[in-house]
Amino acid sequence: MIYIHQMDGCAPTPLAHYLKALGIIRLVSEQVDQDARGWWDGDHFKLATKLSRAELEKFFIHEYKPTALISPWNKGSGFYTNKHVLDSLEHSDALRFSQIREAIQMSRKYLQELLQADKSIRNIKAESKKHGMSSAERRQLRTSTEYKNRLRNAEKEFARLKNNLIPTLRSKWRGGHREWLDAAIILTNDRTEFPVLLGSGGNDGRLDFTLNFMEMLNHVFNLKDGLPRDSSRAWFAASIWGAPTPQSMINSSVGQYLPGTSGGANNSNNPKSDSMVNPVDFILMLEGAVAFTSHATRRLGSSNSFRIASPFVVNSHGSAYASASDKDEKQKKEQWMPLWPHPSTYVELQHLLTEGRAQVDKRVVHEPLDMARAIKGLGTARGIGKFQRYGYLERNGQSNLAVPLGTMAVSNERSAYLSCLDDIDVWLRRLHRTTRSKFAPNRLISAEMQLTNRIFAVINDADTPQAWQSVLSLMGEMERLMACGSGFAAEPIPPLSPKWVMASNDNTVEFRLALAFALQSYTMQDNKQDYIRRHWIPLDSSDVQYRPRFAVSGTGSAERLDVRPEVVMRGYLGVNDAVALVTRRLVEAAQWGVRHLPLDAKYAWANISDLAALLSGNVNVDRILSLARPLMALDYGKMKKKYVPAEPRDNAWPDDAWIAIRLCTLPWKIKTRYGFELDVGTNPAIIRRLATGDATSAISLALRHLGAAGVRCTIRTATASASLSRLWAASLAFPISRKTAEKLLYRIDPNKHPFVE
Numbered sequence: 001m002i003y004i005h006q007m008d009g010c011a012p013t014p015l016a017h018y019l020k021a022l023g024i025i026r027l028v029s030e031q032v033d034q035d036a037r038g039w040w041d042g043d044h045f046k047l048a049t050k051l052s053r054a055e056l057e058k059f060f061i062h063e064y065k066p067t068a069l070i071s072p073w074n075k076g077s078g079f080y081t082n083k084h085v086l087d088s089l090e091h092s093d094a095l096r097f098s099q100i101r102e103a104i105q106m107s108r109k110y111l112q113e114l115l116q117a118d119k120s121i122r123n124i125k126a127e128s129k130k131h132g133m134s135s136a137e138r139r140q141l142r143t144s145t146e147y148k149n150r151l152r153n154a155e156k157e158f159a160r161l162k163n164n165l166i167p168t169l170r171s172k173w174r175g176g177h178r179e180w181l182d183a184a185i186i187l188t189n190d191r192t193e194f195p196v197l198l199g200s201g202g203n204d205g206r207l208d209f210t211l212n213f214m215e216m217l218n219h220v221f222n223l224k225d226g227l228p229r230d231s232s233r234a235w236f237a238a239s240i241w242g243a244p245t246p247q248s249m250i251n252s253s254v255g256q257y258l259p260g261t262s263g264g265a266n267n268s269n270n271p272k273s274d275s276m277v278n279p280v281d282f283i284l285m286l287e288g289a290v291a292f293t294s295h296a297t298r299r300l301g302s303s304n305s306f307r308i309a310s311p312f313v314v315n316s317h318g319s320a321y322a323s324a325s326d327k328d329e330k331q332k333k334e335q336w337m338p339l340w341p342h343p344s345t346y347v348e349l350q351h352l353l354t355e356g357r358a359q360v361d362k363r364v365v366h367e368p369l370d371m372a373r374a375i376k377g378l379g380t381a382r383g384i385g386k387f388q389r390y391g392y393l394e395r396n397g398q399s400n401l402a403v404p405l406g407t408m409a410v411s412n413e414r415s416a417y418l419s420c421l422d423d424i425d426v427w428l429r430r431l432h433r434t435t436r437s438k439f440a441p442n443r444l445i446s447a448e449m450q451l452t453n454r455i456f457a458v459i460n461d462a463d464t465p466q467a468w469q470s471v472l473s474l475m476g477e478m479e480r481l482m483a484c485g486s487g488f489a490a491e492p493i494p495p496l497s498p499k500w501v502m503a504s505n506d507n508t509v510e511f512r513l514a515l516a517f518a519l520q521s522y523t524m525q526d527n528k529q530d531y532i533r534r535h536w537i538p539l540d541s542s543d544v545q546y547r548p549r550f551a552v553s554g555t556g557s558a559e560r561l562d563v564r565p566e567v568v569m570r571g572y573l574g575v576n577d578a579v580a581l582v583t584r585r586l587v588e589a590a591q592w593g594v595r596h597l598p599l600d601a602k603y604a605w606a607n608i609s610d611l612a613a614l615l616s617g618n619v620n621v622d623r624i625l626s627l628a629r630p631l632m633a634l635d636y637g638k639m640k641k642k643y644v645p646a647e648p649r650d651n652a653w654p655d656d657a658w659i660a661i662r663l664c665t666l667p668w669k670i671k672t673r674y675g676f677e678l679d680v681g682t683n684p685a686i687i688r689r690l691a692t693g694d695a696t697s698a699i700s701l702a703l704r705h706l707g708a709a710g711v712r713c714t715i716r717t718a719t720a721s722a723s724l725s726r727l728w729a730a731s732l733a734f735p736i737s738r739k740t741a742e743k744l745l746y747r748i749d750p751n752k753h754p755f756v757e
Helices: 015-031 053-063 084-090 095-108 112-129 135-143 145-172 176-184 209-220 232-241 279-289 326-330 346-354 368-376 418-435 442-460 465-483 499-504 509-519 574-592 608-615 621-631 656-663 684-691 695-708 722-731 738-748
Strands: 003-007 037-041 044-049 295-298 306-309 313-315 333-339 386-395 399-409
Touching: 003 053, 015 037, 015 044, 015 053, 015 279, 015 346, 053 232, 084 095, 084 209, 095 176, 112 135, 112 145, 135 145, 145 176, 209 279, 232 279, 313 368, 333 368, 333 399, 368 386, 368 399, 368 418, 368 442, 418 442, 418 465, 418 499, 442 465, 465 499, 465 621, 499 621, 509 608, 509 621, 574 621, 574 684, 574 722, 608 722, 608 738, 656 695, 656 722, 656 738, 684 695, 684 722, 695 722
Parallel strands: none
Antiparallel strands: 003 044, 037 044, 295 306, 313 333, 333 386, 386 399
């Protein structure tokens, strides 16, 4: 018969309870039922085994043989000081401790020289602690060159012997203690590295995990004969089943794995509290940590440079969780713990964790953003339901704690829009490096963190246009800060594929107008397109389309952004930026000898009903420009009609007075029904009057201008408020098509019927 047990003592958080689940299935599989299977059902861990509940409790209380978890390379491991519990296990008669006993005896064979070196260090330090020495004598001794040289040489000798010890143990050890070594230490060509899960080779500060493991065994079992102590059954029941048990905690250090019971300030009703732990929790937790073996991988293109490869470990990034701070990145790493929903044997879980890598395309990920993309983009191992994200962060003073940072579910289908992030992948890395430089301003750091938060959100919700628009707005904000001289080394937003248009299109007036604004240009005499992005940020003209760069002067620390008169958009108020663009283009038109406003529709244009909504004040101009600025980075060479939002039917019209002004600010001539081209040049005075709030004069000038061109308007005069006048001026920055211009012409002069070829 197969029994299915729900282990209520296990959970995805805190980390100790997650590792405990792995410890349970590992011990059951290796020692009593190799066909046992475990899985996560929501936040509950379940175990399918041939053992009943009573048999399972009997196994852990009476038959469980602890793994030989020892760390002779650490000074706090019990081999050097605090030897009582280690000596007790070494001389135990209990069969259940045979693995530990043999491992201790084997290790002592290789520790004689190391123990002697440690003794030398202690003897030298003891010289300054002799009874009767004054403070001045102690200080004089410790600062003497001869004392410091002897101590330094002794410590160097200890370090040399310690470094030689680990390869020796690696070649000699087998079984559980070898698995522990592989989980705690990684050897590369030139140094020893430590996977983040187990601190610094099996210790966290002054707490050695293996010595604490032995202390916990001493609380639960009699080390002499291996029999359970009186409280053992209650401790196991509380740890495995989550059963409420009085006095199930003891006062003991727990390390980084149980932040809620780690003690310290603000952890109880008193100013400070002690660290509390169920000893069985710690035992099973460390037994589960053995499953996370790590190894060294060679860096691409390097013959002697290695990187630690630990299951689902990535670099830290202070974003996408409530207490995020850029200071968190000075700590260690992040680890994303897999939660699998299907019953799996421990052997299958070992394969999962051994191959615990995630990929974006064919690249192994090393950053949290890439990890999230891999999870949502089918780049992780099959069979995983979701991941619990952990950061090993400095909290509670200077303690490192395993802090849960949220979960992310694995997608069964990849969103077609996630590939948009490939366009900004390298740019985000440059941006991250720039914002973490020594002199990066806080506003740039904050903006980069907000952008990363938004990208995490869009990865989770890739089919929602508003999420993509939020990312675009933050990208534009980053460029605004760069244009102010902060962090421009990261370079502007790289070319964006047209998929960004499809991903962020929410079929709103604001988005359609933003796209039309961003894509407008003017065809120069050499048939090259003059796009408007150069009016937003100073661009190096050498390769604007394929690799945009900021225009700079100077080198090294003296490098500065160029200050160019053509950069007129500041990124604060949308109306001001739109008016500034129109005004600057008129100045350049005069310089080029052009009679028209050089702003032409390219791929997208504003339709009549959207312009009517804009002019009625029902549209947020600031939002339009916040979307338009990053959309200026679209790769024009890849744009096609299919990416452009469909036009809504015209069901509203702007005021006739505005139509008259718009017909005076076209970039080309209009065809009439007789085949003639109506050439209404642009009078810059019209825009200047609008920009200053004088709509009446601007309308009068426009009507005279149209009359001179042969257009008989249905209106004679009109007026508007100063704010509406500036909005009219701003609206001229949104390009229209020739067909729309013909409709506007027919609106105010029905005799000029649109020409149809």
